[in-house]
Amino acid sequence: MIPAAFEYFAPKNLDEALRLVERHGDEAKLLAGGHSLLPLMKLRLSAPRYVIDIGRIRALHGVREEDGRLVIGALTTHHDVESSELVRQRCLLLAEAAAEIGDVQVRNRGTVGGSLAHADPAADYPAAMLALEAEIVATSSGGSRAIPAGEFFVDLLTTQLRPDEILTEVRVPVAGRRSGGAYRKLHQPASGFALVGVAARVRLGEGEKIESVAIGMTGVAAHAYRAATAEQALAGKKPGAKLLGEAAGRVTEGVDTLGDMHGSAGYRRAVATVYARRALEAAIARAGGKTA
Amino acid sequence: MGLEIQVQVNGKNYQSEIEPRLLLVHYLREVLGLTGTHVGCETSLCGACTVLVDGRAVKSCTMLAVQADGSEITTIEGxxxxxxxxxxxxxxxxxxxxxxxxxxxxxxxxxxxxxxxxxxxxxxxxxxxxxxxxxxxxxxxxxxxxxxxxxxxxxxxxxxxxx
CATH class of the missing domain: 1.10.150.120 ([2Fe-2S]-binding domain)
Known part of the structure; x- marks a missing residue:
């Protein structure tokens, strides 16, 4: 399995890369860690005329904290996210999601930006970014725009990104006190992708009631989504086993559920309920709340 | 169309002109003759092609050789x-x-x-x-x-x- 021939560019900085995508965007693919793109190219499902390798742009690597947000460069690898002390302290949910991706070798190469831009329906980060209400920053030679995660994922492998844009960073709000998040996932054992992945974030308020809640789902539909009806069922209520069970039962409500050789749509709906409950329980416990 | 890369494999420096689409595993096996790195599934699942690139384990079937330009690589031979x-x-x-x-x-x-x-x-x-x-x-x-x-x-x- 050898990719079709292409012309290769390795820009050293963002300006150079932006000029290249402006000129060749329609016929080019951006290469970061290559763990989504290269498998597609080897299967010849993708045969771009130009490959723009942005992997050498130092400025797009790394995690920092800025104005109450974690700013994660697009080229930060899954390994760097899972092992970052800053991420673990400020946003355990994200470190958990990164640690669940693929395997060691995949996490050493795969990048946050690459995973989000590829938007695989069973990728882990999309669910996490939805639950965290992250902003995904797209940059073109005309400037940058911050796209809310909730608007970013449009359809199967389709995002808001335009061909002349590069996903440069992700901004994740750091949760305040009495907040907790968790990611729970059932792996498809051969590929490591999510049969179902659930990211839950909860903030508790007065009287131990759920002040805000966000649930991101992956693996279940053509693209990651927020489980809005389940969130509504929880908002303003005091968490308990019965409430969580009811809410978790609604995470696939109104969703066109995927079914394939690895799991039927009905199976995914059943598993989604179980993993949603587990993610919510863990998130509430981390927020300092009780569910029993 | 050839691209020039420089890599250090098992402590030895190599300079090669390669096609951009050449995968790292094929570079190691076919250009350098280091056949200890195996090709298994070719779909980034089996790990038979794992080598260390700058100290980290990677699947060399899912990396272009040009992406390794400037890197230090360790294979089983090294x-x-x-x-x-x-x-x-x-x-x-x-x-x-x-x-x-x-x-x-x-x-x-x-x-x-x-x-x-x-x-x-x-x-x-x-x-x-x-x-x-x-x-x-x-x-x-x-x-x-x-x-x-x-x-x-x-x-x-x-x-x-x-x-």
């Missing part, structure tokens, strides 16, 4: 020259020998390199941590038990040397 080997076999290689960590041997080079990265990151892994670290390497023969024992053997040997 392990005896690492400091941990101390002139003999690398302790992970020795562990596979002593604990019967292989049967057909196809997965072994990749399995060993994943274990080498693990023991550099974590000199005292638990059994669960070993299994987690080799989750990206598939073995169809052993049932993994002897592989886990081989890595435990190597960890013990490396630790005893440090004392």
């Amino acid at each position: 392990l005896t020259a690492t400091p941990e080997a101390a002139g003999g076999l690398h302790p992970v290689q020795e562990g596979f020998w002593e604990k019967h960590g292989l049967q057909c041997g196809y997965c072994t080079p990749g399995m060993i390199l994943s274990a080498v990265q693990l023991l550099r990151d974590n000199p005292s892994p638990t059994e669960a941590e070993i299994r987690h670290a080799i989750a990206g390497n598939l073995c169809r023969c052993t049932g993994y038990q002897h592989i886990v024992e081989a890595v435990e053997y190597a960890a013990k040997k490396l630790r005893s040397r440090k004392r």
